[in-house]
Amino acid sequence: MNFEFTKEEKEFQEEVCEFIKKESTPEMLKETEDQGEIFGGPEGRKIIKKIAAKGWLTPTWPKEYGGLDASEVVSYMIREEMGYNGLPFGFVAAHMSGPTIIRFGSEEMKKAWLPRISSGEVEFALGYTEPQAGSDLSALKLRAEDKGDHFLLNGNKLFNTSCHIADYHWLAVRTDFDVPKPYKGISMMIVDLKSPGITISPLITMAGWRTNEVVYEDVRVPKENLVGEVNKGFYYLMAALDFERMFPLGIFRRLFDEIVAYAKETIIDGKPLSKKPLIRQKLAQLSIEIEVTRLLYYQLAHILDKGGIPNYQSSMEKTFATELTQRITNVGMDILGLYGQLKEDSKWAQLKGKVERYYLTSVVQTIVAGTSEIQRNIIAQRGLGLPR
Amino acid sequence: MDYDFNEEQELLKNAAKGFLSKECKPLFVREMEEDTKGITDELWQKMAELGWMGLMFPEQCGGVGGSYLDLIVLLTEMGYSCLPGPFFSTVVLAGTTIMESENEEMKQKLLPEIAEGKMFVTLALTETTAGYSPDMISVKAQKDGNDFIINGTKLFVPDAHIANQIICVARTKEGEKKEDGITLFLVDANSKGIEVTSLKTFAGDKMGEVVFNNVNVSNTNVLGEIDKGWSIIKKVLQKASIGKCAEMVGGGQRALELVLEQATEREQFGVKVGSFQAVQHHCANILTYLDTSRLMTRQAAWRISEGLPCEREVSMTKAWVSDSCRNLIALSHQSVGGTGFMEEHDLQLYFRRTKAAGVYFGDADYHREIVADAIGL
Numbered sequence: 001m002n003f004e005f006t007k008e009e010k011e012f013q014e015e016v017c018e019f020i021k022k023e024s025t026p027e028m029l030k031e032t033e034d035q036g037e038i039f040g041g042p043e044g045r046k047i048i049k050k051i052a053a054k055g056w057l058t059p060t061w062p063k064e065y066g067g068l069d070a071s072e073v074v075s076y077m078i079r080e081e082m083g084y085n086g087l088p089f090g091f092v093a094a095h096m097s098g099p100t101i102i103r104f105g106s107e108e109m110k111k112a113w114l115p116r117i118s119s120g121e122v123e124f125a126l127g128y129t130e131p132q133a134g135s136d137l138s139a140l141k142l143r144a145e146d147k148g149d150h151f152l153l154n155g156n157k158l159f160n161t162s163c164h165i166a167d168y169h170w171l172a173v174r175t176d177f178d179v180p181k182p183y184k185g186i187s188m189m190i191v192d193l194k195s196p197g198i199t200i201s202p203l204i205t206m207a208g209w210r211t212n213e214v215v216y217e218d219v220r221v222p223k224e225n226l227v228g229e230v231n232k233g234f235y236y237l238m239a240a241l242d243f244e245r246m247f248p249l250g251i252f253r254r255l256f257d258e259i260v261a262y263a264k265e266t267i268i269d270g271k272p273l274s275k276k277p278l279i280r281q282k283l284a285q286l287s288i289e290i291e292v293t294r295l296l297y298y299q300l301a302h303i304l305d306k307g308g309i310p311n312y313q314s315s316m317e318k319t320f321a322t323e324l325t326q327r328i329t330n331v332g333m334d335i336l337g338l339y340g341q342l343k344e345d346s347k348w349a350q351l352k353g354k355v356e357r358y359y360l361t362s363v364v365q366t367i368v369a370g371t372s373e374i375q376r377n378i379i380a381q382r383g384l385g386l387p388r
Numbered sequence: 389m390d391y392d393f394n395e396e397q398e399l400l401k402n403a404a405k406g407f408l409s410k411e412c413k414p415l416f417v418r419e420m421e422e423d424t425k426g427i428t429d430e431l432w433q434k435m436a437e438l439g440w441m442g443l444m445f446p447e448q449c450g451g452v453g454g455s456y457l458d459l460i461v462l463l464t465e466m467g468y469s470c471l472p473g474p475f476f477s478t479v480v481l482a483g484t485t486i487m488e489s490e491n492e493e494m495k496q497k498l499l500p501e502i503a504e505g506k507m508f509v510t511l512a513l514t515e516t517t518a519g520y521s522p523d524m525i526s527v528k529a530q531k532d533g534n535d536f537i538i539n540g541t542k543l544f545v546p547d548a549h550i551a552n553q554i555i556c557v558a559r560t561k562e563g564e565k566k567e568d569g570i571t572l573f574l575v576d577a578n579s580k581g582i583e584v585t586s587l588k589t590f591a592g593d594k595m596g597e598v599v600f601n602n603v604n605v606s607n608t609n610v611l612g613e614i615d616k617g618w619s620i621i622k623k624v625l626q627k628a629s630i631g632k633c634a635e636m637v638g639g640g641q642r643a644l645e646l647v648l649e650q651a652t653e654r655e656q657f658g659v660k661v662g663s664f665q666a667v668q669h670h671c672a673n674i675l676t677y678l679d680t681s682r683l684m685t686r687q688a689a690w691r692i693s694e695g696l697p698c699e700r701e702v703s704m705t706k707a708w709v710s711d712s713c714r715n716l717i718a719l720s721h722q723s724v725g726g727t728g729f730m731e732e733h734d735l736q737l738y739f740r741r742t743k744a745a746g747v748y749f750g751d752a753d754y755h756r757e758i759v760a761d762a763i764g765l
């Protein structure tokens with residue numbers, strides 16, 4: 001048993017933090033915040049290319065594909081630190097599609113895509129959700145017709161974040177409408193977002209950043225962009241979702257540290273806020289839950305490093321961590337009181353308006369990548385064997 | 389990172405599970421709640437023969453030389469089976485106090501007897517203020533030549549009714565700092581002036597009021613150094629807190645199993661109740677409380693076992709597990725329905741024990757306050 005990083009891991013952690021701090025620019029930090037922490041903007045690409053050059057974007061990948069053959073613990077640790085230090089931490093190509101390609105893609109596909117992904121050169125956008133297919137992805141119907149040497153795509157996608165800044169669409173399509181079980185007619189493909197016939201329109205979220213509605217009209221996709229086999233896409237999609245279902249708390253852990261510092265420095269009625277019993281209880285409780293999340297998070301890495309595949313544990317970590325983001329931001333808003341509502345560029349704004357911004361952002365964390373309800377279904381059914 | 393027990397610990401776990409499932413059935417647990425002694429000699433001797441009492445004592449003191457982490461394995465299974473009796477008071481509280489006192493003579497004298505199951509010892513710590521901070525120690529030990537005279541009342545002393553020896557935490561000096569001036573005395577329970585009154589508890593465990601009325605104790609019975617006893621008690625409290633967490637985790641595991649039995653057997657509206665999503669989500673939350681409690685307990689126990697700094701982790705864990713296991717049992721009751729409210733259903737055993745363990749050695753609020761200090765608030 002051992003619940004700490006090894007000496008080498010700790011040293012590596014410091015190296016990563018130092019590098020990030022050295023390479024971070026105010027422009028990059030601002031861009032990351034404005035975009036909701038996704039990857040693909042010009043400033044983010046600059047720093048991520050440097051990080052990728054060190055092998056830190058995809059550390060667990062084999063060396064031939066631009067990885068370091070490193071452990072999952074190391075990989076999880078880097079992602080946590082990236083979040084904590086204000087870098088983008090949602091990577092579709094490197095952390096969701098890439099691992100799925102490694103598992104299910106052909107040799108040609110691996111050669112064509114993995115080096116470009118691990119070097120930070122390309123980013124994908126997640127293309128699952130449609131107006132009628134949210135939690136129930138088997139209901140998706142963007143049609144891909146087999147035209148011999150290519151597929152022809154027609155249909156709509158909704159809430160496909162990153163499409164406006166990413167390069168390719170990691171797209172789930174329907175290749176068979178006649179199967180009795182709808183999930184058996186789905187395929188996955190990689191589509192160039194600059195293809196003629198694709199229209200990307202903004203949808204602005206309550207947190208201010210953007211997601212998209214995407215319309216496909218007679219879009220041609222080369223056959224070699226099909227992932228794995230036709231009509232097996234739902235398995236690949238599920239695998240990619242499993243890779244997505246882990247939530248590095250970093251950015252919210254950082255916010256918590258800043259709220260603690262605020263409580264210590266802010267004097268009300270001649271006493272720091274941090275000496276008020278109720279505030280102490282609330283902040284202590286959050287720090288406990290952050291520790292719980294740390295254990296759940298690295299448990300996933302531990303299971304992977306042992307050669308296993310996390311079962312319900314990913315859903316548990318994702319749910320616990322994302323629900324915690326809402327408790328952290330809510331306590332933060334309460335502690336800041338009337339100041340909490342002031343936006344970054346307002347006179348008297350505290351903590352650069354971060355608390356209200358993350359308070360807004362936290363709402364969606366328990367919805368994307370499978371809602372908390374879907375995760376609880378998985379925990380009960382996969383974890384405890386209750387009837388589906 | 390390695391979250392797993394080692395092979396020997398897994399063996400110990402399975403052996404303990406097997407033994408307790410035969411020797412400590414729910415009916416026996418209920419009998420012992422009513423029994424005045426609260427344990428049978430037969431079971432106590434069998435446990436001693438398995439080496440459980442001496443598990444973490446050094447070999448030269450008649451022990452097995454195991455670690456605190458090994459003990460946690462055992463305590464988890466004891467919690468799973470609601471093991472009655474004075475194992476916790478004699479081994480975890482008194483045994484740890486004696487080990488931490490680093491008094492070789494006392495160790496040689498007491499630990500082998502405990503290991504052989506021949507002696508019950510308890511720790512008389514809390515008083516009418518019912519708390520765990522050093523300023524709450526007011527029972528006085530006055531120096532009288534080579535002896536001390538102890539006066540005052542200790543409350544919530546576990547298994548005081550059968551203890552052969554009582555370790556009394558007493559004040560020998562009024563210091564500037566409240567943790568100074570506290571001394572630990574080993575007192576023969578038959579000494580003149582000791583009066584034990586049993587308390588009736590809702591979890592069916594045995595606790596007593598111990599009144600010390602001019603009790604004479606020799607200075608050779610001091611454990612650790614005079615006036616410096618609190619540093620020992622601090623370590624004992626850490627081990628005891630996490631010990632209770634292990635019991636709660638074991639109990640939580642059993643509660644989950646009881647829920648799953650009901651969920652997969654009972655039908656309503658023509659389907660198993662476990663197919664209702666409301667029940668499934670209760671179950672998912674139960675598993676989350678259980679897994680997180682287990683992980684936190686393991687981490688804290690590992691840190692204690694390795695001698696790493698652990699004050700923060702121990703209090704985080706006691707707070708988390710006390711709250712979570714209480715919530716877990718409440719959800720279990722809700723999921724099982726009316727049957728679970730019946731005395732003959734085992735869930736009620738865990739309902740009572742979990743709350744008792746939750747407040748034992750400091751409830752969640754108390755430990756959160758320690759965490760608040762530890763994170764610099």
Ligand SMILES: Cc1cc2nc3c(=O)[nH]c(=O)nc-3n(C[C@H](O)[C@H](O)[C@H](O)COP(=O)(O)OP(=O)(O)OC[C@H]3O[C@@H](n4cnc5c(N)ncnc54)[C@H](O)[C@@H]3O)c2cc1C
Nearest residue numbers: 126127128129134135159160161211367368369370371373
């Ligand atoms: C800001 C934002 C960004 C997003 N980014 C992307 C992206 O990049 N790519 C992409 O493909 N998608 C993206 N999504 C879509 C996201 O994954 C879906 O919103 C999510 O899966 C939930 O689907 P829904 O919104 O249609 O809700 P619904 O599925 O309609 O759910 C509504 C309610 O019903 C509950 N519910 C549904 N089914 C069940 C069930 N079986 N059991 C219990 N409860 C159930 C849900 O939990 C929820 O409470 C994004 C969404 C948002 C808001």
